[in-house]
Amino acid sequence: MGSVWIGSVRMGSVPMEDPPTEGVPMEEPATEGVPRETPPMGGRPGADSPFALEPFALEDLDDARALWERTGMWLRPSDSPEQMALLLARCPDLQLVARDARGVLVGTAMGGWDGRRGYIYHLAVEPAWQRRGVAGALMDELEARLRAKGAMKAKLQILAGNDASRAFFAARGWLPEDDCEPWGKELVPGGAPPAHADPAAPEGLRTRKRG
16 A cells, blocks of 8 residues: 555555554544645744654664754663664564655654553654654554554653653653652663763763762
């Protein structure tokens, strides 16, 4: 099945292991149409500028990493090509990108599924495309795919001080879980050092007082 532009989102280009029984909800009403021209690179796209959701491929990693760096994401050893290849091999249908009409990567969302819980990683949107429905469309699709696999709950982590992400996920019905503590252990030395020991961590996290 070829890709079809619906309103400002092109659906149908991302394969699913378990096709949903209903359409994926969208932030904007679905209206038939054709893609409009995207503003020149560097300009801010209009509210009705088209974008497409497509599979994340390992070849997208360089562009994705550049996006993650532009949006201030804390990159970890697990973001290496070798580790990303493991994630793509395990859950290929849960790794998504958004592209503008020229095919330029403007957003990412990555998911995991262990048979019990769903996990969300690396939701990021190009600054010029933020507040244009990209993040919502990526999350709608990813949540629908996890639901189709049988996931009853999904989890994610928000770095301390990231109020914009907290507001976004709260508006989507996500809740902070204060009835348990997040714990972790490095299974490989240097695999995921804590912020105060990682030069790549944002300065605010490296210097934050720890309890």
